[in-house]
Amino acid sequence: MDGPAASHPKVVSFRRSSEPGRGSVDALNEQSPLLLPRNSVNEAGHPLLQVVSPIGSDDWQGDADAETKSTWYLFLLTLGGLGLQIGWSVETSNGSPYLLSLGLSKSMLALVWIAGPLSGTLVQPYVGMKSDNCRLRWGKRRPFILGGAAATILSLMILAWARELVEGFLGIFGADKESQGVKMCVILFAVLFVYVLDFAINVTGIRAFLVDCAPTHQQESANAWMIRTSGIGNILGYLAGNANLPKYLPWLGNSQFKVLCALASMIMALTVAISCVSIKERDPKWDDDPPQQDGLLSFFKSLFRSVRMLPDQIKRVCEVQFFAWIGWFPFLFYITTYIGEIYVEPFFAANPNMTDAEIDEKWEEATRIGTRALLVFAITTFAASIFLPFIIPPSFEAPELQAATPMTPATPMTPHSAAGSGYFSLKHESKRPSKTRLKRLEDKLQVLQISSLTLRRSWLLSHLMFAFLMAMTFFVRSTTTATILVGLIGVPWALTGWAPFALISSEISKRDAMRRGLIRPSTRDAALVAAGEDEASSQGADQAGVVLGIHNVAIAAPQVIATLVSSAIFRLLQKPRGSTGDDSVAWVLRFGGCCALVAAYLTRRVKEEKEDADLRGRRAS
Template sequence: MSNGSPYLLSLGLSKSLLALVWIAGPLSGTLVQPYVGLKSDNCRIRWGKRRPFIVGGAVATIVSLMVLAWTRELVGGFLSIFGADRESQSVKTCIILWAVLFVYILDFSINVIQAATRAFAVDCAPTHQQEAANAWIMRASGIGNIVGYISGYLNLPKILPWLGNSQFKVLCAIASFTLGATVAISCSTVPERDPSHEDTPDGGDGIIAFFKSLFRSVRKLPPQIRRVCEVQFFAWIGWFPFLFYITTYIGEIYVEPFFEANPNMTPDEVDATWEKATRVGTFALLIFALTTFTSSVFLPFIIPPTFKPPPPPSTTPLTPTTPVGSLSASGYFTPKKPASARVSLFIRLCSALTSAIQIPSLTLRRAWLLSHLMFAACMWLTFLVRSTTAGTILVALVGVPWALTCWAPFALISSEISKRDAIRRGLLHTGTHEAALVAAGEDEAGAEGADQAGVVLGIHNVAIAAPQVIATLVSSAIFRVLQKPRGAPGDNSVAWVLRFGGCCAVVAAWLTLRVKEEKEMLEDVERVARVDRRLD
């Protein structure tokens, strides 16, 4: 996106229309992901529920990237066949319209693959590995961000001239190749459950039927998932101002002494000063990405997993009464090749080290709660920041709560979805009243399909994307009141927008207290059991 805006501006798109173009992000996130989630939940192709959407979304994304990168050549070359002048205003207008169209197609395609990939991870990983799976997703995303920021600094056309003559073209080519390779590896190596034998869900295929089904799913969401979505709604009202304006905030700190020393700069001097300020802000984002990745690597090791892996099935000798195909018989006749002594020792050492550094009282829910408070504190520390160094340190610290924001809610939701599916299939028994209803097929969420991975993650994405509208409106109001003319000293409007985000993070922290932990649910079951025993 950081390279997309300059590219669109280079095509002749005005800054006033550029904002309308980037509405494609929240619009597609609000509409496409729930739709894709619902459709993939209902998919009954033998190849799997998610693979068709992953591959389709990847193909559409790659095509959109390449067409967008070569828009000027494609549109100009096509119209020149009919005698149009490539430098004429009409051709330039067609180029802009074509580019905007494919920006929307690109955003929609990305949301297709995102929705399907998240649901793919939920479907394929067992309940006790959901947190680890989402942690690896977070780490992979962190690596991608770092590589992206570094690529932005490099002169890619000089290094890889055969991929294009501009930075944007080379980046699109690299992204397309990487996406194609990773999708091919995932779809070919990760097995997915065959859904062709599952019951075909009822309901129509039209848009009206989709919205009706979506609204029913929202009303019937499992309580735990609903609470996480409520937290996300307020958390992301706070996060969007940071993600949108933090580069500008660091830039304002940089330019402030220059504007105070010379408040009568010419427009060219102001632009030159802000160009340097933007580079300083971009460097802060690179440090932010590094902190986020470092946190994503270490945090999952110090936070104990919510679910323990199931014990391995016992293997007993075959007897005349042993059922054919049972676990015991299968385990008896198909012994696994024992690991080497060195491998076993390494595994034991890693397990011991992980257990030693874990903080037993730091659950995932509590870590998420602390991340909201840490983010709020960092936003309020803007009252004290006066230098770009301090601002960069502040941005780096925000990488810690950002890592948890990218991990904790997804892990909590994925674990809940997987747990309910395991209970329904008889693979997990928790003893709670809700679990009994799920196992018996009498829970409302299961009856309405409101606990399926696709639709749940789609609704969760709505809770993330919709706050962007609120954050944009509030930010615009603050800017209208506090913003000063370009080049004037004393403009701290962005800082107040960030502080508003900190206030929303406090609300999110309070709502996080309502999110149940698995341990608390089991304690409730034990408490009810004790009461029942006393009554008996």
């Protein structure tokens, strides 16, 4: 060979063909700008790029898609979660007291919060599938993130001003705002927008955005950053809820809930906009053509087929989540009411004949006490999200790029963005890039890692800890003790927001990288994944939107069970508003703790890359 072509390796692709009946091998062509062949050498015979396997499995192929993203990049990638979490924290911490103040009963309140499970079961899988099939140049996820955030903001503001909107509208027709009919209309309107709000929140696909833009070896880190930014959102939301906001910001509303919704909306708009503008998705036009769908019936058929074909690892995580979230749902929605009941109990005992206005005033104070406990909970969660990734070793490590000497003067360049697109450019460097201060600090903190404490084992321990703390409600008698208990629950909550998503995201990303030729398969099953010929890959049942949608069903559907059980417990045990001795919420929390024990048992079946690699190493030795 002579001329310039002699020093330029050919570039091939392992993408699946969109033509029917063709596998990935048939789709190979020399013009596809996706993959550098293995063992490329220059004229002197020196390797251009060598990648060392991080877990001893020879899986890593290596490219810019697998290069380590900066901490700043991961922060911007997950920043949108901060704003959305503030909106969620406002709904969970103040939604129940707000609806109760409108005249809704506890038993009916439990049925209202079925909105979340319904929206998660129906909306997110549909939106996930639609985003997987989206081919807009903006990307697959960003159009849905922006649309969902806008709808969430609008729903929050309408919900906060529900009473004024309904009373003003009916007042046009001469209706008395104190009449029972107007009050009932206010309740129905507010309940309607609770549903709209939950549906809108589920349209945003921040988690799928994260899976698409972070490399496989950083999925755990990215999900850790997601729980950190969400933790900051929780802290801000609960900190604001603990203050007397109408006193300081009267121009945003005359009630706590109105000001909270206004602040949450402004922060949500800012953070989601920054995240979507800063992070670029890879152009979806390079993906295969999406399958044709004929209406809603076709969607449900496709969804049920995808559930059956889920990869085993993802199925096991979903099974754990099913039982875990029967326990978490009561805690998230009723813990403020639980602490509030402890606070108002002595006041109701001292004055059993309080007026409705006096009861409302005491419950306003009780809600602030409950929100203060949730602030402690959010701080603990954030602290755990910072500390735990340093003591839990990563399942994947970044592939190390060895120095290549001497180098050829030029290499093929392919379209890619700094935001983690699916296309890479191979860069020749004479030496390894220098480490940043943050990277050096992380290297030093590796001495804190407990080698036997894998992410899966930590998740199992979190279920046991949650169950134990729920059992401790038998002994709680003061708001101080209750606040300490709620603060401790921040530790298992940090793992709940990190471990399952990290395990699923790593599996999705790894399978996608295999199909695109970025990771070399080391087993027969992995080879089928790489060829797109295993059951899940061939039917698109391992795409980020579909999988995270189904995972959300595993989170949302059991909440229906929790809601129905909670409603039954409330009907049996609740007492009239203003009465003493109402411990119905405590029994709902204890029921959730029992379900966490089942989740802990099922977590034992979840596999983990690090454990599998250690087992292979022991067998080999």
